[in-house]
Amino acid sequence: MLSALYYLLLVLLCTLFMILSALALVVCYPFDRGRRTVHELSRILVRIFFFLPPFWRQRVIGRELIDRKKRYVIVINHNTVIDIPALYYIPLNFRWVSKREVFKTPFFGQFLLLHGDICIDRGHAAEALEQLEKVDFARGFGGDFSRGHALEGR
Numbered sequence: 827m828l829s830a831l832y833y834l835l836l837v838l839l840c841t842l843f844m845i846l847s848a849l850a851l852v853v854c855y856p857f858d859r860g861r862r863t864v865h866e867l868s869r870i871l872v873r874i875f876f877f878l879p880p881f882w883r884q885r886v887i888g889r890e891l892i893d894r895k896k897r898y899v900i901v902i903n904h905n906t907v908i909d910i911p912a913l914y915y916i917p918l919n920f921r922w923v924s925k926r927e928v929f930k931t932p933f934f935g936q937f938l939l940l941h942g943d944i945c946i947d948r949g950h951a952a953e954a955l956e957q958l959e960k961v962d963f964a965r966g967f968g969g970d971f972s973r974g975h976a977l978e979g980r
Contacts, residue, residue, distance in 0.1 A: 872914040
């Protein structure tokens with residue numbers, strides 16, 4: 827029963843934060859093209875997500891080693907669904923590169939769109955590589971949920 831309440835609360839929180847993120851994108855976009863406000867809202871949501879369950883306590887080690895003036899490429903091959911939101915503890919405004927199917931996932935896909943994340947079609951490697959070459963990496967760049975798959979034809 828408790829886990830059902832948690833999931834219901836999580837759905838409500840995600841809905842609320844999606845609406846807030848969409849509003850923030852519309853209002854702030856003229857002076858926040860890097861979508862930092864939307865990213866910060868996601869960071870707040872993740873902190874709530876980890877705070878609510880009584881036995882989910884996290885400790886971030888090495889966050890102070892991140893130089894916000896440098897650019898990073900973060901590549902993960904996540905093992906659990908927790909690995910993805912945990913990256914929002916990194917103090918960077920990043921973008922995900924993710925397969926097209928993930929963009930169709932309820933809530934998560936909409937957040938990816940609001941963030942301005944990069945959607946690739948793994949079935950068309952040449953087009954995916956071409957799309958990555960067009961990315962303005964100065965905006966911030968994030969992880970790859972590749973699950974061990976590589977772009978073929980490289």
